[in-house]
Amino acid sequence: MVKSWMIIGGITFLVALGGSLIRPRDVSWGLRLDRPQWLFFEPAIPVIWTVIFVCGAISANLVWQAEPGTAKTWLLMGFYLLVELITVAYIPVTLRSRSLKVGTVLGGIGVILGLVLALTVLPISGLAALLLLPYAVWSPIGTYTTGQMVELNPDAG
Numbered sequence: 212m213v214k215s216w217m218i219i220g221g222i223t224f225l226v227a228l229g230g231s232l233i234r235p236r237d238v239s240w241g242l243r244l245d246r247p248q249w250l251f252f253e254p255a256i257p258v259i260w261t262v263i264f265v266c267g268a269i270s271a272n273l274v275w276q277a278e279p280g281t282a283k284t285w286l287l288m289g290f291y292l293l294v295e296l297i298t299v300a301y302i303p304v305t306l307r308s309r310s311l312k313v314g315t316v317l318g319g320i321g322v323i324l325g326l327v328l329a330l331t332v333l334p335i336s337g338l339a340a341l342l343l344l345p346y347a348v349w350s351p352i353g354t355y356t357t358g359q360m361v362e363l364n365p366d367a368g
Contacts, residue, residue, distance in 0.1 A: 215279065216272045219288075223268040223295065227260075230299045237306035244311070245363040250356060260298075263345045267291065270332065270342035277335045287335075290328050297321045298350070311361045318354030325350055 246253065271291045278284045298321050305314030325346045333340040361367070 215275045216268075219272050219275065220268050222292070223264055223271075226292070226295050226299055227264050229296075230302050233303050233306050237303075237309075240309055240367075241306050244360055244367055247356065247359045247363065256353075259345075259349060263349055264295070266342040266345050267295065270336075270339040273336045273339040273342070274332050277339075287328075287332065290324075290331070294321065294324045294328055294346075297324060298346075301353075305357070309367060311357055311364060311367050314357045315354060315361060318350065318357055322347075322350045322354055 252259075271288060274287050274291075275284055297317060301314055301317045301321070304317060305311060325343060329340045329343040329347055332343070
């Protein structure tokens, strides 16, 4: 029998793969951008996001297990999916549009939706809400960094 964690994990993985839908010329544009001097941890960002997505999938599974199959739980699964889609869209949309401002807006939307999601699942599962904490901490850092890059790269705004 297929377990809920397998389905949730599989969907999370497939959506995360969407972040790789970028063209080489878009990547070269992004690599030419100036970055803040304090951004020494950039090589660790893929690992950080992997941990965040795993925590989010575990969180979603805990919420599913609390009330499996109810309309409320299905809506929450849709909310989890929306947060992940916004998050994954950041890189390809920013690169394709060649606009750091677009990335900053997407990041800001992700921050707000992530916090709302965490507060929404808190009454259902404290652990599920706690597992969304890495997203709630990291997402504003990424959004702030993109905002700083707008200042460093005014032509890429």
